[in-house]
Amino acid sequence: MRPTPHLLFTALLLAQAAAVAGAGELHGNVLEGRAPEAKHTHAHDTVIWLEQVPDKTERQLTHVPTHWFWKHRLPPLPLRELVQSGRCYHPHVVAIPAGSELVVHNQDSVWHGPFSVSAARGFDLGKLAPGRADTLTFDSTGVVAVRCDIHPKMSAFVVVTPNHAFTQPDSAGDWRLPELPAGHYVVHAWNPDRGDSRYEVDLPAHGSVNLPVHW
Secondary structure, X not given: OOOOHHHHHHHHHHHHHOOOOOEEEEEEEEEOOOOOOOEXXXXXXXXXXXXXXXXXXXXXXXXXXXXXXXXXXXXXXXXXXXXXXXXXXXXXXXXXEOOEEEEEEEOOOOOEOEEEEOOOOEEEOOOEOOOOEEEEEEOOOXXXXXXXXXXXXXXXEEEEEOOOOEEOOOOOOEEEOOOEEOEEEEEEEEEOOOEEEEEEEEEOOOOEEEOOEOO
C-alpha cells in the first residue's frame, strides 16, 4: 500500500526533528484498559498531542535546516480531507494543527449537509451535491464534532491541536511523537469513545519514554 501524503509529511517531520542534538523520544501504545495486553480496538481513532512545546521545537517542526545560517520552510502540508462516502465520513477522526484548512468532499452519490455546533468551530456548509467540496479553516484548538443534517447517523471529529507535535496511532495502537528536547511535557490523548486523558512526562535529553495510553 502506498503511503499517503500526510504520512510522508509526518515521516519528514520525524526525520528532520531527529537531527536535533540532545533529543529524546516519546512513544507508546493505546490500551483498552490498564493491562499491557489490552490493546484498544479503535486505537486509530485516537489523537495524541503535546499541550505545549518550546517555540524552537515548533519552528523545527515546520522548517527544514539546510545551513547553519539559513532555514528552508517545509512545503505546505497537503490539505487534509474529510470525505463523505457510503453515507459515512472518512476518516472518522482527523487531526490538524490550529490554523490549518480541511477539505470536506462529497464523494457519495447522494447530497449531504455537513455542519457543526461545536464551540471550537461551528459551521454549516449547506447542501453539498455529489462531487462537490468545500474548504474550512480551523483557528481554535479543541474537538469539533461534525454531523450531516440529511443523514443523522453520520458523524466525524476534527481534533485541532495547539502545535505540530501530534500523532495518531497505527492499526496496532502504536504511536510515536517527533523527537523533543529534554523537559517536562503534558500529553493529551483523545478518543471519541473515551474522551480526554492527560499525562505529565519528564523526557530525558537522550533515550526514550514509553507511555501507555489508557482510560
